[in-house]
Amino acid sequence: MILAMHAPDGFLNPSTALSTAIISVMVVGLALRQSRDQLADRAIPLAGITAAFIFAAQMFNFPVLAGTTGHLLGAALAAILLGPSVGVVVVTVVVVVQAFVFADGGLTALGYNILNLAIVPVYGGYAAFRLFRRMFPSSFGGVAGASGLAAWSSVVLSAMAFSIQWLFGASAPVAFDDVFSAMVGVHLLIGIGEGLISALAVGAVLASRPDLVHGARNLDSTQLADRRAMKTRTFVVGGLLVALVFAGVVSQFSFDRPDGLESVAEETGFAASGSEHTLADSPFADYATAGIDNEKVSLAVAGVVGALVTIAVGAGILLAVRDRRGRDPAMV
Amino acid sequence: MSGAVRVQGLEFAYPDGRTALRGLDLTIEEGERVAILGPNGAGKTTFALHLNGILRPQRGEISFGSLELNDENLMEIRRRVGLVFQDSNDQLFMPSVRDDVAFGPANLGLRDEDLGARVATALDAVDALELADRPPHHLSGGEKRRAALATVLAMEPDILVFDEPSSGLDPAGRRELIEMLRGLPMTQILITHDMALAMELCTRSVILSEGRVVASGDTAEMLMNSSLLARYRLEFPHAPNPVTPPGPG
Amino acid sequence: MHEHSRAHQLAPEAKILAALGFVVSVAVTPRQAVWAFGVYTATVLALAVWSRVPIRFLAFRLTAVLPFIVVALIIPFVASGEQTAVAGMRLSVEGLWGAWNIIAKTILGASVSILLTATTEIPEIIRGLGLLRVPALFTGIATFMIRYLELVADELARVRVAMTSRGYDPRWLHQARPIAVSAGAMFVRSYERGERVHAAMLARGFDGEMPDFGKRRASREEWIGVAVMVGAVFVVAIVALVST
Numbered sequence: 001m002i003l004a005m006h007a008p009d010g011f012l013n014p015s016t017a018l019s020t021a022i023i024s025v026m027v028v029g030l031a032l033r034q035s036r037d038q039l040a041d042r043a044i045p046l047a048g049i050t051a052a053f054i055f056a057a058q059m060f061n062f063p064v065l066a067g068t069t070g071h072l073l074g075a076a077l078a079a080i081l082l083g084p085s086v087g088v089v090v091v092t093v094v095v096v097v098q099a100f101v102f103a104d105g106g107l108t109a110l111g112y113n114i115l116n117l118a119i120v121p122v123y124g125g126y127a128a129f130r131l132f133r134r135m136f137p138s139s140f141g142g143v144a145g146a147s148g149l150a151a152w153s154s155v156v157l158s159a160m161a162f163s164i165q166w167l168f169g170a171s172a173p174v175a176f177d178d179v180f181s182a183m184v185g186v187h188l189l190i191g192i193g194e195g196l197i198s199a200l201a202v203g204a205v206l207a208s209r210p211d212l213v214h215g216a217r218n219l220d221s222t223q224l225a226d227r228r229a230m231k232t233r234t235f236v237v238g239g240l241l242v243a244l245v246f247a248g249v250v251s252q253f254s255f256d257r258p259d260g261l262e263s264v265a266e267e268t269g270f271a272a273s274g275s276e277h278t279l280a281d282s283p284f285a286d287y288a289t290a291g292i293d294n295e296k297v298s299l300a301v302a303g304v305v306g307a308l309v310t311i312a313v314g315a316g317i318l319l320a321v322r323d324r325r326g327r328d329p330a331m332v
Numbered sequence: 333m334s335g336a337v338r339v340q341g342l343e344f345a346y347p348d349g350r351t352a353l354r355g356l357d358l359t360i361e362e363g364e365r366v367a368i369l370g371p372n373g374a375g376k377t378t379f380a381l382h383l384n385g386i387l388r389p390q391r392g393e394i395s396f397g398s399l400e401l402n403d404e405n406l407m408e409i410r411r412r413v414g415l416v417f418q419d420s421n422d423q424l425f426m427p428s429v430r431d432d433v434a435f436g437p438a439n440l441g442l443r444d445e446d447l448g449a450r451v452a453t454a455l456d457a458v459d460a461l462e463l464a465d466r467p468p469h470h471l472s473g474g475e476k477r478r479a480a481l482a483t484v485l486a487m488e489p490d491i492l493v494f495d496e497p498s499s500g501l502d503p504a505g506r507r508e509l510i511e512m513l514r515g516l517p518m519t520q521i522l523i524t525h526d527m528a529l530a531m532e533l534c535t536r537s538v539i540l541s542e543g544r545v546v547a548s549g550d551t552a553e554m555l556m557n558s559s560l561l562a563r564y565r566l567e568f569p570h571a572p573n574p575v576t577p578p579g580p581g
Numbered sequence: 582m583h584e585h586s587r588a589h590q591l592a593p594e595a596k597i598l599a600a601l602g603f604v605v606s607v608a609v610t611p612r613q614a615v616w617a618f619g620v621y622t623a624t625v626l627a628l629a630v631w632s633r634v635p636i637r638f639l640a641f642r643l644t645a646v647l648p649f650i651v652v653a654l655i656i657p658f659v660a661s662g663e664q665t666a667v668a669g670m671r672l673s674v675e676g677l678w679g680a681w682n683i684i685a686k687t688i689l690g691a692s693v694s695i696l697l698t699a700t701t702e703i704p705e706i707i708r709g710l711g712l713l714r715v716p717a718l719f720t721g722i723a724t725f726m727i728r729y730l731e732l733v734a735d736e737l738a739r740v741r742v743a744m745t746s747r748g749y750d751p752r753w754l755h756q757a758r759p760i761a762v763s764a765g766a767m768f769v770r771s772y773e774r775g776e777r778v779h780a781a782m783l784a785r786g787f788d789g790e791m792p793d794f795g796k797r798r799a800s801r802e803e804w805i806g807v808a809v810m811v812g813a814v815f816v817v818a819i820v821a822l823v824s825t
Contacts, residue, residue, distance in 0.1 A: 008649045010686025014609045032718050041789035043718060045782060046775035048725020052733045053771040055726060057764055081768060093722050101703050103642065103694035107601060108608040172679020173660040197761040204765025212772050386780045407786060415784040422777040425728055427704030434794055439786030443795045469731050487785060
């Protein structure tokens with residue numbers, strides 16, 4: 001259902017697989033250290049059993065439209081409930097076990113699968129969550145609303161990250177523009193389901209054990225008791241912000257090129273003539289830039305998107321590292 | 333090694349403000365088998381978690397023979413006091429029964445042949461040698477309970493504490509458990525709602541309510557005192573002959 | 582599935598390293614070196630026979646990668662570059678090569694993973710990862726996840742049955758609330774179970790480090806076997822790289 005999910009071997013070229021693997025090992029290593037600080041000797045049982053929960057939640061289908069189903073990615077949910085560091089570790093464990101034990105996702109694809117399914121949506125989702133928490137009131141509805149929008153953002157960020165990696169490591173001549181608009185477009189829709197389910201799930205946890213929602217620890221009981229729905233206007237403003245940032249970037253492509261497939265076919269004569277394009281020496285895979293009408297505009301957009309993903313993830317990591325209040329009260 | 337337990341003025345409140353224990357006093361002799369009865373929320377499980385230092389007393393003292401519960405003696409007390417949890421799935425957390433039984437002694441530093449021998453002895457004691465290589469989630473309720481007991485026996489404890497040992501067992505499994513507990517020489521503390529179980533196994537019973545011991549004495553006498561039982565939301569089962577295993581419920 | 586061939590008895594860390602060496606060779610092999618993929622396929626089939634994993638089982642498990650093959654098959658239609666006519670359809674030559682590349686590597690990679698899991702008990706795979714220097718915290722979490730996965734999945738399935746028995750048949754996203762709420766409840770239950778398991782671990786002397794049970798490690802012969810096999814596929818990959 002989700003294209004970026006559990007990519008098999010050979011989807012991206014070996015150098016992209018290697019570089020994403022190095023990034024993933026470093027980031028997950030950092031997250032492991034942070035998790036040990038946060039949970040101390042409770043880390044193994046708590047993270048292990050909640051990882052089983054995330055794994056099971058991913059297997060559980062929910063309806064999207066008229067009988068079609070999607071399933072949860074769960075990354076933002078994990079970040080909000082467990083905190084970003086433990087969240088990254090938990091989702092990474094799920095991805096790694098799926099590859100090694102269930103042969104789901106390629107072993108050489110683990111670098112980018114961990115990046116796209118754990119690191120980007122967890123840290124990016126958490127940064128978005130904190131941003132929306134600032135915009136929304138400190139109440140039950142505010143936390144649930146922020147969770148929903150953060151989960152939606154996390155799925156779209158994940159799709160964006162995959163497209164950017166395609167730009168660097170495409171294994172076939174499908175233009176970046178096409179991959180980007182397909183991936184992000186589809187995930188803008190799928191992400192709505194992720195957002196709704198995550199908001200309701202976080203709300204359910206808040207209602208019974210608010211102390212277990214890492215992202216709501218600063219709320220006191222009176223704020224939590226405020227069960228009024230958040231002002232529609234505030235939520236709409238937040239939603240519009242997400243839509244503006246994401247959909248705005250996507251529309252760049254879809255409106256530029258209304259007849260995607262046919263135009264590609266027409267351009268082929270041009271591309272097949274083997275003309276050197278201006279970025280022949282660039283690190284971008286020739287494949288991903290082949291068949292794009294306006295390379296400069298596309299690459300500028302790719303740059304903006306790449307920066308957005310990087311900033312979101314960087315902010316998430318920074319919040320996770322700085323978040324000393326993240327230390328849960330230990331039992332012993 | 334002494335299996336005697338002495339608890340004085342134990343008080344404990346959870347971080348959310350819920351007070352679970354308010355001055356609990358209890359003395360248990362070595363080799364004694366005592367039932368701890370009480371309604372839900374009486375503090376029974378909280379008390380059990382204090383007995384090997386999972387929770388630490390906020391006020392009061394616990395000692396086992398001459399050994400007082402403190403940071404210094406913590407590991408020794410965790411070895412000496414075995415806790416058998418209500419849900420065996422909480423106790424069997426390793427991939428196989430063998431690894432689960434080995435977990436405790438391995439933490440005590442045993443390795444290789446010593447560890448293997450300790451595991452085999454513990455499994456044999458509960459007649460579960462053939463379960464060694466099975467993954468815990470594929471065991472029946474009775475098998476799980478036996479395996480859970482073996483994980484604790486492998487620590488060679490002097491005192492066994494059971495939280496609702498008969499819950500979730502079918503009559504045959506419950507009967508096996510009773511026979512097994514009868515055969516074990518250690519001091520045993522049975523926290524239970526199962527009055528018939530208390531009647532069969534324990535000469536002495538203690539009723540806990542609101543974090544205090546409110547009654548203590550001969551099990552048979554106490555269980556015949558219906559007004560006492562009713563006061564603490566307890567009830568003697570309607571099977572008059574305690575040797576007959578009662579049906580479900 | 583876990584019968585006793587020589588492959589089943591190999592130490593897990595040796596098998597994992599062999600699998601990784603194999604998939605890395607496949608990944609770096611240029612797609613034009615069709616002969617190399619033939620050699621890899623023959624190797625996989627030989628390994629399957631040697632480990633007594635039925636080819637039918639392998640084929641059955643491979644159906645899991647079908648969605649990706651479908652995605653790869655779209656590529657020749659949408660890719661740019663020189664076009665060719667196949668059965669009246671205009672397909673991109675580069676796209677066909679791209680699709681071949683993804684499909685060949687996906688199937689070979691998945692086959693190796695399937696052989697690994699078919700010949701190695703799940704906890705052994707995790708133990709093998711630990712012996713290959715994956716941090717103990719990570720493998721500890723993975724071990725617990727696998728132990729409790731069925732339990733959590735069963736609980737979720739029971740919730741689903743309870744809902745269905747009361748006539749719940751969600752067709753639209755806005756009807757998903759009960760599922761989401763039960764997911765929240767399931768998280769609370771999982772977390773609380775984590776706390777109880779932690780208590781049970783402490784009760785048996787847990788000090789934050791999972792004990793090492795002193796189990797068997799790969800022998801020198803096993804490492805030599807792995808080195809020979811991985812060396813051979815590396816040579817194939819290198820020849821393929823040089824010749825294209």
